[in-house]
Amino acid sequence: xxxxxxxxxxxxxxxxxxxxxxxxxxxxxxxxxxxxxxxxxxxxxxxxxxxxxxxxxxxxxxxxxxxxxxxxxxxxxxxxxxxxxxxxxxxxxxxxxxxxxxxxxxxxxxxxxxxxxxxxxxxxxxxxxxxxxxxxxxxxxxxxxxxxxxxxxxxxxxxxxxxxxxxxxxxxxxxxxxxxxxxxxxxxxxxxxxxxxxxxxxxxxxxxxxxxxxxxxxxxxxxxxxxxxxxxxxxxxxxxxxxxxxxxxxxxxxxxxxxxxxxxxxxxxxxxxxxxxxxxxxxxxxxxxxxxxxxxxxxxxxxxxxxxxxxxxxxxxxxxxxxxxxxxxxxxxxxx
Amino acid sequence: xxxxxxxxxxxxxxxxxxxxxxxxxxxxxxxxxxxxxxxxxxxxxxxxxxxxxxxxxxxxxxxxxxxxxxxxxxxxxxxxxxxxxxxxxxxxxxxxxxxxxxxxxxxxxxxxxxxxxxxxxxxxxxxxxxxxxxxxxxxxxxxxxxxxxxxxxxxxxxxxxxxxxxxxxxxxxxxxxxxxxxxxxxxxxxxxxxxxxxxxxxxxxxxxxxxxxxxxxxxxxxxxxxxxxxxxxxxxxxxxxxxxxxxxxxxxxxxxxxxxxxxxxxxxxxxxxxxxxxxxxxxxxxxxxxxxxxxxxxxxxxxxxxxxxxxxxxxxxxxxxxxxxxxxxxxxxxxxxxxxxxxxxxxxxxxxxxxxxxxxxxxxxxxxxxxxxxxxxx
Numbered sequence: 001x002x003x004x005x006x007x008x009x010x011x012x013x014x015x016x017x018x019x020x021x022x023x024x025x026x027x028x029x030x031x032x033x034x035x036x037x038x039x040x041x042x043x044x045x046x047x048x049x050x051x052x053x054x055x056x057x058x059x060x061x062x063x064x065x066x067x068x069x070x071x072x073x074x075x076x077x078x079x080x081x082x083x084x085x086x087x088x089x090x091x092x093x094x095x096x097x098x099x100x101x102x103x104x105x106x107x108x109x110x111x112x113x114x115x116x117x118x119x120x121x122x123x124x125x126x127x128x129x130x131x132x133x134x135x136x137x138x139x140x141x142x143x144x145x146x147x148x149x150x151x152x153x154x155x156x157x158x159x160x161x162x163x164x165x166x167x168x169x170x171x172x173x174x175x176x177x178x179x180x181x182x183x184x185x186x187x188x189x190x191x192x193x194x195x196x197x198x199x200x201x202x203x204x205x206x207x208x209x210x211x212x213x214x215x216x217x218x219x220x221x222x223x224x225x226x227x228x229x230x231x232x233x234x235x236x237x238x239x240x241x242x243x244x245x246x247x248x249x250x251x252x253x254x255x256x257x258x259x260x261x262x263x264x265x266x267x268x269x270x271x272x273x274x275x276x277x278x279x280x281x282x283x284x285x286x287x288x289x290x291x292x293x294x295x296x297x298x299x300x301x302x303x304x305x306x307x308x309x310x311x312x313x314x315x316x317x318x319x320x321x322x323x324x325x326x327x328x329x330x331x332x333x334x335x336x
Numbered sequence: 337x338x339x340x341x342x343x344x345x346x347x348x349x350x351x352x353x354x355x356x357x358x359x360x361x362x363x364x365x366x367x368x369x370x371x372x373x374x375x376x377x378x379x380x381x382x383x384x385x386x387x388x389x390x391x392x393x394x395x396x397x398x399x400x401x402x403x404x405x406x407x408x409x410x411x412x413x414x415x416x417x418x419x420x421x422x423x424x425x426x427x428x429x430x431x432x433x434x435x436x437x438x439x440x441x442x443x444x445x446x447x448x449x450x451x452x453x454x455x456x457x458x459x460x461x462x463x464x465x466x467x468x469x470x471x472x473x474x475x476x477x478x479x480x481x482x483x484x485x486x487x488x489x490x491x492x493x494x495x496x497x498x499x500x501x502x503x504x505x506x507x508x509x510x511x512x513x514x515x516x517x518x519x520x521x522x523x524x525x526x527x528x529x530x531x532x533x534x535x536x537x538x539x540x541x542x543x544x545x546x547x548x549x550x551x552x553x554x555x556x557x558x559x560x561x562x563x564x565x566x567x568x569x570x571x572x573x574x575x576x577x578x579x580x581x582x583x584x585x586x587x588x589x590x591x592x593x594x595x596x597x598x599x600x601x602x603x604x605x606x607x608x609x610x611x612x613x614x615x616x617x618x619x620x621x622x623x624x625x626x627x628x629x630x631x632x633x634x635x636x637x638x639x640x641x642x643x644x645x646x647x648x649x650x651x652x653x654x655x656x657x658x659x660x661x662x663x664x665x666x667x668x669x670x671x672x673x674x675x676x677x678x679x680x681x682x683x684x685x686x687x688x689x690x691x692x693x694x695x696x697x698x699x700x701x702x703x704x705x706x707x708x709x710x711x712x713x714x
Contacts, residue, residue: 256443276526
């Protein structure tokens with residue numbers, strides 16, 4: 001169903017972090033950007049669709065004005081909004097937002113870090129664009145920061161802080177930007193597996209809480225009103241977002257899941273875990289009849305690698321890319 | 337990242353070091369009383385009360401350089417001497433062994449079971465010496481107190497922090513190559529068979545539910561591996577069967593300890609480049625060293641009656657050859673320091689480098705100045 005294509009070499013290897021791969025497709029310029037985090041550096045590769053041109057860039061997590069400290073990056077993700085694309089980098093010290101090619105930093109938000117280290121680590125993790133003009137980033141305290149993004153320029157402001165989670169945020173996902181209207185368009189997940197479902201707006205509204213069973217939800221997606229959640233036990237669960245009804249449960253992996261991705265136009269689901277496997281599934285969801293179907297389509301085993309990132313390269317799921325701990329390449333697969 | 341990683345890193349690396357030294361002491365036929373003294377001295381220093389107090393405080397992980405310096409000092413806590421090449425090799429083996437254990441842990445919290453395996457073995461080394469035994473027992477209590485309440489998510493953060501520390505290390509270890517747990521490119525074998533972790537189901541089942549919660553359909557899929565049910569839970573208490581073999585002693589007298597230096601890749605050079613970024617914890621690291629050296633009588637290396645040298649290689653010639661041919665990217669850049677007097681808590685004034693004032697100048701600059709200086713240290 002899928003076959004391996006030529007890998008993209010990276011300047012350094014991927015770190016073992018959840019959702020450690022982000023992809024941005026720029027159709028007008030026939031380019032795709034990839035970002036992979038290595039400790040305190042974000043590796044960016046820009047590839048042309050004809051496969052002939054590659055260019056690399058590295059972004060360091062450096063807070064302005066503090067020249068001597070380093071800070072480990074927890075996640076780097078592209079946020080595609082109708083008016084602009086931004087690259088958001090979340091680290092132990094704060095949140096940086098760049099133009100999507102990594103050329104200019106347009107915004108910096110510092111986290112409240114205590115003077116002396118405390119038993120609970122402080123960091124930002126979980127990034128998603130929401131609706132037309134928001135970007136949400138999670139924090140280790142459980143808070144979710146909502147940033148208001150103007151259509152251009154650097155006048156980005158912190159519009160709201162959502163405080164429902166008690167444990168560190170792991171991942172955030174949304175659907176329905178632009179013209180679509182959805183009841184729920186944001187889901188946030190934490191270390192205890194608890195999930196909150198929201199509706200964005202000037203004031204974000206909490207629609208539902210789905211309790212966890214003390215099992216970390218490391219990766220989450222939202223599609224057709226359904227929450228797709230990947231857990232540390234290797235399970236994938238599908239919940240109806242606003243009601244919390246469990247529609248499906250899959251014993252998908254033998255180890256901790258690190259990444260989930262959905263190709264929204266075809267319903268293909270990608271799951272990747274520490275067990276070296278990437279699996280492709282097909283989802284069929286009919287909200288009107290409340291029916292959910294999930295079928296397994298394909299396995300890829302990346303030998304001797306704990307996978308930390310897996311993303312579709314396009315909305316149909318024609319191709320996907322994978323990163324692994326200690327691997328200095330992005331492995332690509334294309335439908336046969 | 338996690339501020340609770342250092343104690344686990346230190347105890348597990350220390351445990352591996354003791355396994356290797358124990359094997360070498362036997363292999364070189366060091367008299368039993370001397371060998372025992374070495375093991376006891378090192379373990380006493382490792383579990384020094386003030387030192388552990390410092391270690392268990394919430395803090396970021398130390399740099400590779402600082403940790404290597406700590407183990408350098410620890411290895412010389414007794415009458416045993418190691419040459420540079422042997423110390424390098426010892427550290428390579430220790431770090432690759434613990435990297436392997438961290439990677440292979442089925443669940444992140446199993447790192448605690450690995451730590452208990454090391455602690456159990458250490459306890460066995462000193463079972464005849466009550467004073468040291470009580471230090472070890474106290475450390476068990478501290479580990480249990482600090483780590484058993486942590487959630488799985490917090491353990492995964494600890495594991496991720498450790499994996500960043502071990503990133504890009506692919507030194508080939510003979511014993512791992514022979515046992516086929518490491519490939520010839522230095523990467524560890526991650527099997528797609530064997531028992532699943534506790535709490536995980538064997539992959540293969542899809543269940544669909546109705547809105548009222550009853551199961552509508554069951555589907556099976558091929559998981560591509562060959563998994564079996566989870567083993568029973570290991571003990572997280574002071575005593576008990578840990579179940580996992582990770583962290584137990586894999587060396588015996590007949591199995592030699594060897595590493596292969598060839599096959600250094602571009603990535604290891606890049607890794608040292610990333611590491612040379614300024615470390616704001618340099619001051620805290622030296623604090624730890626102060627505590628460690630404070631609890632330690634510096635043994636004079638000259639005395640031929642009691643002192644002896646341990647070689648991690650088969651012959652002296654091999655050891656010398658290893659030192660010369662060690663690739664630059666893999667040098668640990670140990671800071672050479674000798675404590676003369678501990679005055680007060682302002683650490684940087686207490687150390688006078690064995691080398692000249694140039695290194696002392698550099699040392700001072702680690703604490704206060706920009707990044708370029710650190711990379712000058714070799």
